[in-house]
Amino acid sequence: MTLPRALLLDSTFLIAYEKERNPRLAQAVVVQAITTGRPLIVPALSLLVAGTQLDGHHPDLSWVLNDPAGPVDVLALSATNALETGEQAVRTGSRDLVALEVAQIVVEAADSPMVVMTYEPMLYKGCSVRVMDMRPR
Amino acid sequence: MTASAFANRSPVDQHLLQRIAARDRVGVESLAALPAHELDRLLPGGRAAYQHRVEVAGALLTHRGIDPSSPDYQAAAAQADDLLSRVDQLDAGHAA
Numbered sequence: 001m002t003l004p005r006a007l008l009l010d011s012t013f014l015i016a017y018e019k020e021r022n023p024r025l026a027q028a029v030v031v032q033a034i035t036t037g038r039p040l041i042v043p044a045l046s047l048l049v050a051g052t053q054l055d056g057h058h059p060d061l062s063w064v065l066n067d068p069a070g071p072v073d074v075l076a077l078s079a080t081n082a083l084e085t086g087e088q089a090v091r092t093g094s095r096d097l098v099a100l101e102v103a104q105i106v107v108e109a110a111d112s113p114m115v116v117m118t119y120e121p122m123l124y125k126g127c128s129v130r131v132m133d134m135r136p137r
Numbered sequence: 138m139t140a141s142a143f144a145n146r147s148p149v150d151q152h153l154l155q156r157i158a159a160r161d162r163v164g165v166e167s168l169a170a171l172p173a174h175e176l177d178r179l180l181p182g183g184r185a186a187y188q189h190r191v192e193v194a195g196a197l198l199t200h201r202g203i204d205p206s207s208p209d210y211q212a213a214a215a216q217a218d219d220l221l222s223r224v225d226q227l228d229a230g231h232a233a
Contacts, residue, residue: 003151005224006159022209027201028217034194037148037187038221039156063200069182071193073160081162114159115224130227132220
């Protein structure tokens with residue numbers, strides 16, 4: 001079974017999607033993923049962190065995310081994963097917003113074929129998740 | 138349920154199964170026997186989004202005012218293709 005892996009987009013990716021102008025790599029990744037039927041996943045806490053950084057200016061993110069029947073799935077916090085996320089964050093010794101985001105990503109993506117798309121790969125150092133570094137080479 | 142049950146599903150059903158499995162944090166194999174109408178109930182609009190994915194991607198580019206034939210975007214698309222080919226070869230716990 002050789003399926004295209006689902007992409008989990010963290011806050012650094014979402015911010016780049018909104019702000020990047022040249023090259024528009026994050027946008028191109030989203031377009032190529034949609035075109036090839038590759039699932040796109042956004043954790044709720046990644047959206048929260050991106051929202052704090054974008055300070056109310058996120059027309060392009062809103063456009064692609066606001067359609068509930070659209071190509072991007074938002075992973076909500078539930079009775080189960082919210083508690084697990086809190087527990088995971090405490091293990092890291094930090095309770096700031098980014099630590100909570102990383103904790104949700106670890107809870108969602110550990111032991112799954114999903115790949116975390118990020119411009120800050122060091123956030124996931126020591127975590128058992130697959131990470132793709134989006135930074136220019 | 139075996140992986141072959143999943144492999145025998147249509148491409149659109151496989152796509153829906155992947156999305157539902159990621160959302161619900163279960164393996165695709167555990168869902169592979171669900172009938173198509175059940176997949177549609179679990180992910181409303183997902184089938185249409187897949188079937189019209191080229192149009193959806195085109196609308197996204199149009200919304201952003203991107204000319205997909207421009208040299209800048211072509212370069213970004215080539216980089217994206219390279220990244221995505223490496224995504225499918227990553228091992229757990231490793232960054233690329």
